[in-house]
Amino acid sequence: MRSFLLEVSxxxxxxxxxxxxxxxxxxLPRSLFVVASLVEGRVLKAGEDDISVTFGSNxxxxxxADESYKKVKVKLCYAPVSxxxxxxxxxxxxxxxxKTCQFTIxxxxxxxxxxxxxxxxxxxxxxATYFVRSYVYNDANEEIAYGQTTNNKKxxxxxxxxxxxxxxxxxxxxxxxxxxxxxxSLVGFFVIEKRQAKVKG
Amino acid sequence: MPENIEGSxxxxxxxxxxxxxxxxxxxxxxxxxxxxxxxxxxxxDSEHKATKFKLFSFANxxxxxxxxxxxxxxxTFISTFAAAPLVPIIRDNLxxxxxxxxxxxxxxxxxSIFSRLVMGAVCDLLGPRYGCAFLLMxxxxxxxxMSFVSxxxxxxxxxxMIGFSLATFVSCQYWMxxxxxxxxxxxxxxxxxxxxxxxxxxxxxxxxxxxxIIKKAGATSFIAWRIAFFxxxxxxxxxxxxxxxxxxxxxxxxxGALQKxxxxxxxxxxxxxxxxxxxxxxxxxxxxxGYSMGVELTIDNVIAEYFYDRFDLKLHLAxxxxxxxxxANLLARPFGGFTSDxxxxxxxxxxxxxxxxxxxxxxxxxxxxxxxVNSLPLAITFMMLFSIGAQAACxxxxxxxxxxxxxxxxxxxxxxxxxxxxxxxLTQLVFFANASFSTEKGLTYMGIMIMxxxxxxSFVHFPQWGxxxxxxxxxxxxxxxxxxxxxxWTEEEKQKGMHQASLKFAENSRSERGGKxxxxxxxxxxxxxxx
Numbered sequence: 001m002r003s004f005l006l007e008v009s010x011x012x013x014x015x016x017x018x019x020x021x022x023x024x025x026x027x028l029p030r031s032l033f034v035v036a037s038l039v040e041g042r043v044l045k046a047g048e049d050d051i052s053v054t055f056g057s058n059x060x061x062x063x064x065a066d067e068s069y070k071k072v073k074v075k076l077c078y079a080p081v082s083x084x085x086x087x088x089x090x091x092x093x094x095x096x097x098x099k100t101c102q103f104t105i106x107x108x109x110x111x112x113x114x115x116x117x118x119x120x121x122x123x124x125x126x127x128a129t130y131f132v133r134s135y136v137y138n139d140a141n142e143e144i145a146y147g148q149t150t151n152n153k154k155x156x157x158x159x160x161x162x163x164x165x166x167x168x169x170x171x172x173x174x175x176x177x178x179x180x181x182x183x184x185s186l187v188g189f190f191v192i193e194k195r196q197a198k199v200k201g
Numbered sequence: 202m203p204e205n206i207e208g209s210x211x212x213x214x215x216x217x218x219x220x221x222x223x224x225x226x227x228x229x230x231x232x233x234x235x236x237x238x239x240x241x242x243x244x245x246d247s248e249h250k251a252t253k254f255k256l257f258s259f260a261n262x263x264x265x266x267x268x269x270x271x272x273x274x275x276x277t278f279i280s281t282f283a284a285a286p287l288v289p290i291i292r293d294n295l296x297x298x299x300x301x302x303x304x305x306x307x308x309x310x311x312x313s314i315f316s317r318l319v320m321g322a323v324c325d326l327l328g329p330r331y332g333c334a335f336l337l338m339x340x341x342x343x344x345x346x347m348s349f350v351s352x353x354x355x356x357x358x359x360x361x362m363i364g365f366s367l368a369t370f371v372s373c374q375y376w377m378x379x380x381x382x383x384x385x386x387x388x389x390x391x392x393x394x395x396x397x398x399x400x401x402x403x404x405x406x407x408x409x410x411x412x413x414i415i416k417k418a419g420a421t422s423f424i425a426w427r428i429a430f431f432x433x434x435x436x437x438x439x440x441x442x443x444x445x446x447x448x449x450x451x452x453x454x455x456x457g458a459l460q461k462x463x464x465x466x467x468x469x470x471x472x473x474x475x476x477x478x479x480x481x482x483x484x485x486x487x488x489x490x491g492y493s494m495g496v497e498l499t500i501d502n503v504i505a506e507y508f509y510d511r512f513d514l515k516l517h518l519a520x521x522x523x524x525x526x527x528x529a530n531l532l533a534r535p536f537g538g539f540t541s542d543x544x545x546x547x548x549x550x551x552x553x554x555x556x557x558x559x560x561x562x563x564x565x566x567x568x569x570x571x572x573x574v575n576s577l578p579l580a581i582t583f584m585m586l587f588s589i590g591a592q593a594a595c596x597x598x599x600x601x602x603x604x605x606x607x608x609x610x611x612x613x614x615x616x617x618x619x620x621x622x623x624x625x626x627l628t629q630l631v632f633f634a635n636a637s638f639s640t641e642k643g644l645t646y647m648g649i650m651i652m653x654x655x656x657x658x659s660f661v662h663f664p665q666w667g668x669x670x671x672x673x674x675x676x677x678x679x680x681x682x683x684x685x686x687x688x689x690w691t692e693e694e695k696q697k698g699m700h701q702a703s704l705k706f707a708e709n710s711r712s713e714r715g716g717k718x719x720x721x722x723x724x725x726x727x728x729x730x731x732x
Binding site for chain 2: 084085086087088123124126127128163164165166167168171172174175176178179181182183185186189190193
């Protein structure tokens with residue numbers, strides 16, 4: 001009985017949270033411009049190359065007062081080609097459930113100037129095709145505007161990043177040594193025991 | 202006395218130890234490579250198989266064998282499912298698609314379909330100790346191979362190879378049957394199998410923790426998961442060494458030495474296979490086990506990723522929840538065996554069948570609900586109920602299997618075990634490797650499938666005991682246990698007295714009539730060679 005009441009109260013609690021009103025991406029104005037400077041067609045290497053990003057407020061588009069812009073985050077987002085057959089990167093209009101942009105590369109309070117920064121591609125960025133998007137947040141930490149390097153269809157201005165392989169020479173060697181040990185000890189035991197049996201038998 | 206007939210299958214290993222006095226049909230020179238002590242820590246029968254089960258002892262040979270055996274099985278479960286909780290990292294490193302991940306899951310359980318079938322023969326030839334050690338030591342390099350993997354095909358290939366090691370199930374059960382008397386073999390095997398299966402749960406806990414520790418030590422994600430794989434690899438090697446140095450095949454020594462002194466002639470394999478394959482009950486249970494054990498293996502592969510993605514949990518938290526599923530085996534599988542035995546005392550075989558149907562169907566229903574709920578606490582609740590249902594059903598299945606056939610029990614057990622893996626592979630292929638279903642839909646459909654597949658239990662009919670809905674045969678001859686079990690032997694074989702052990706078993710199985718029918722006491726020599 002007690003566990004049933006607990007379950008019911010937990011369900012109600014979760015229901016309440018979701019009826020608060022989540023931010024939908026389609027409702028956001030594209031009031032920022034974002035430009036990522038990188039050589040066209042070249043594949044960037046994780047752990048080695050940088051991305052230079054320039055972003056700022058797009059004066060012609062904005063119809064929101066700047067006062068509500070408190071924080072800006074710039075994120076690395078998966079292009080549609082890297083989302084195929086990979087539901088864990090799925091785009092969802094509800095930004096709480098959206099998994100398109102999984103890496104935050106810049107997180108600072110909003111300033112009215114055009115900002116520029118360089119980001120070194122970290123070693124845990126996977127091999128995929130990306131674009132860059134920035135979100136502006138209000139006091140309540142909700143997204144209120146965005147900007148991105150690509151067009152609405154996410155087909156333009158995409159770039160590729162090649163992740164690290166994760167392999168290492170020392171690991172390969174250790175692997176071979178341990179495997180050899182396992183095989184040799186098995187064969188060794190077998191041979192020794194057979195010999196002992198022959199000697200005694 | 203049937204045991205003295207040479208080549209009589211199922212007869213004791215009388216004469217094999219070489220310490221009995223010389224008989225008329227005396228065997229070759231007495232062995233020297235046997236255990237010098239005549240005293241055992243546990244009470245034993247005439248074959249020196251233990252008649253009591255002392256859980257917290259490590260005494261040689263019986264309890265030590267038990268622990269070596271179940272821990273080896275546990276270790277292979279850890280290795281086989283080690284990738285599952287790390288999939289969120291691996292999928293980014295190797296650029297895997299949902300189909301790749303699903304196919305790797307299928308591959309991880311498919312290898313052992315074949316290896317489990319072969320393992321019985323290997324144990325016969327080399328003994329369970331070497332069978333177990335071979336599997337552990339030969340699969341260790343495959344685990345270490347994870348460090349070389351750089352794309353989907355490599356990943357699938359390595360998971361396939363590691364999966365072969367799940368055949369330790371067979372060596373575990375075989376080894377138990379050489380060490381423990383048939384009166385307690387059900388409990389012993391059920392406990393060993395259940396605790397071994399726990400490895401599928403333990404690995405969901407272990408691997409994310411190892412991963413986090415290695416990351417904290419400075420490695421980046423895509424390197425850390427590979428390093429983490431060295432630990433299960435080393436478990437394999439360590440257990441292999443323990444089994445080789447501490448284990449022994451039989452209560453009195455090792456098979457190699459003992460085999461030279463007059464082996465027990467085995468039954469003809471082709472005959473044993475024939476009676477297994479032509480018994481329709483075998484196939485029903487192969488199907489059923491695919492949806493009790495099979496779904497357990499499937500869940501071991503998908504559940505951590507499911508909680509990570511659906512509920513946005515951190516990797517180690519998803520791992521903890523996933524671990525709870527597998528760890529429930531500690532009690533759930535023995536529980537299923539226990540309820541089976543309990544129902545049998547009241548309602549006989551009919552009770553066992555109903556018990557199995559109820560447990561497995563309830564498990565299926567909870568699996569269906571698991572896919573439907575959107576909240577984390579409900580999901581965890583249904584997952585746990587599902588785990589109890591499915592794992593208890595596994596225990597209950599092996600409460601019935603010994604009664605399907607006496608002659609072909611070994612092969613039927615092996616086929617059922619393989620069926621478990623086949624069911625898992627098929628389920629993952631159809632419901633979880635497909636990009637068109639989400640994982641939650643896959644779970645719901647799997648739940649429906651479980652409930653449908655369990656219906657054939659109602660078709661299992663024993664002429665002497667009836668079935669779920671039908672009463673036993675009223676015919677005096679056909680309705681006897683003896684008729685059922687002795688019908689597996691031809692007249693020729695009966696004349697040689699090869700069916701004596703089946704007769705004894707039939708007598709003892711009268712307890713499956715239920716009610717207060719007391720079974721005849723088990724004579725001490727009535728122990729099967731393989732369970």
